[in-house]
Amino acid sequence: MNLNLEYHRSPIRYITSRTATGTIATGRAAGWWAANMSPVRLVNRPDPRLPGPGWTRVKPLLSGICGSDLGLLTGRNSPYLSALISLPFTPGHEVVGETLDALPDLPKGSRVVLDPVLGCVPRAVKLCPACEADQHSRCDHITSGMVSAALQTGFCADTGGGWSRMFVAHGSQLHKVPDEIDDERAVLVEPLACAIHSVRRIPIPDGASVLVVGAGTVGLFTTLALREYTKAGPIYVIARYGHQRERAREMGATEVLSSDRAARALRRATGGFLARPEQGAEFLLGGTDIAFDCTSGSGLDTALRVVRAGGTVLLSGMPNASVDLTPAWFRELNLVGAYASGGGDFPDAMALAKSAPLTGYVDATYPLSRWRDAIGHASSSGRLGSIKVAFDPTKDQ
Structure with a gap:
């Protein structure tokens, strides 16, 4: 079974969280609301199935908590995005993980980072003009193809996301991490x-x-x-x-x-x-x-x-x-x-992660079981002196 944090639509909690966090935008109170009133729950689900050829299961090693994730959990994200998700989904798009299946250019057990955009290639549809131009962040087909509607992994019911012990990704989304880049730097590549x-x-x-x-x-x-x-x-x-x-x-x-x-x-x-x-x-x-x-x-x-x-x-x-x-x-x-990435941005980011002064940027990691603490910490990260808070799904507690 796969332990994961699932997001479910809850109009009452959405309205309550949006109203409350609009009033208490910072500090301990905002963190409490994000952690306790957001419509997420920790559940066990069957392991995700591979949607088709070219896909692999991925075991997350670290998965960051992004500002867009917090906006989702506090009801601050625009309703515009509601047409570009599929429910229930598991958040988490800043991920370093390990592949559990072999792909032609990616052996089983490879350490990888995820490019989360679910464009034409992973959906196995004809390339739209944007994807043809290697600008998949502008893909027009993110609601069609072999997986359900979603702008990214982490918002898709079929793929799962990084706030779990396993999700699935297409080989085109994965970039191998060099040995000299540790997990704390790798999770910052996205x-x-x-x-x-x-x-x-x-x-x-x-x-x-x-x-x-x-x-x-x-x-x-x-x-x-x-x-x-x-x-x-x-x-x-x-x-x-x-x-x-x-x-x-x-x-x-x-x-x-x-x-x-x-x-x-x-x-x-x-x-x-x-x-x-x-x-x-x-x-x-x-x-x-x-x-x-x-x-x-x-x-x-x-x-x-x-x-x-x-x-x-x-x-x-x-x-x-x-x-x-x-x-x-x-x-x-x-x-x-400017949304997500495209072209050669990921290879350049990987190279930059080797030399940039990133030590200590990930200064707090939490097991999935302590998700309320993690979200509360991330919501108050500035006040608490943190830059990036992440889940470590390999930990039990």
Whole structure:
């Protein structure tokens, strides 16, 4: 039997969690609600079956808890995504694991990381234009084919996910992990690939000034990718907590700003005029050339208010809060999304994981049996001084 954490649709808990976490957005209370009111349950199910040729069973060694997972459990994710999942599903898409079946290019027992997108190849359907162009994150066929509807592994009823002792994956989704990369680094490869993908979504001119809003996993890895793969000039990072500020500097930030003083600090750094509306936050006439929103909250509002006219704001974190789009209209901003990864992002992320200063990023692991503690910790990770919290399904307690 396969022990796993299953997500079930519960309209009452969804509404209750969304209302409560909207009121108590941070701190112990938010963590308690995420852990105790989310519609997940620990269950034993039969081992998942292989959907077809080219698939393998995978034993997770570590599986990260992502901000999008927490948004799901607290009812903050957009209802838009409800058409792109199949229930009940087992979350977990940041995974390092071990294959349990032999594939032509991947022997049984291989240590692998998962590219979670379920595009045309694993679904065994004719390639859509996006998948033909090696941009499977834009796949048009994620609701068809041999497995049930899902944007990714971790949202699919047929594949399972990393918050379990076993799930299934197609060989095209798996990347072999070199021996010199330990599990704690390997489980970070997927979010690293997403960060690399996001900085490749837009042209970043040499010397351009860039703001990164948020210094959780997404923001820190975006800062690293900007330094490694672009010739950006000054990189400013907005960080809330002390340990995030230290990590941001390690990743190459030029200057780290507090959220309540960001507009004023950027006025001094980039020039411009600070405007104060009757309601809402102050904003700049002037500002950085580019901003990356790497939050799941109010980061987009901040980014829109401190980018120069004609500049670009890239959404890297999953948006789940209302925002005033007036700056996008009035300042003629370019608003660009970045979802998952594509092309050569995973191989580059694997190479980067070997050398990047990632020691200690995964500083808390929990067995599945302590899932409430794990989710509570992840929900309060900033306050508790953590970057990445993960499940270790190989542990009993």
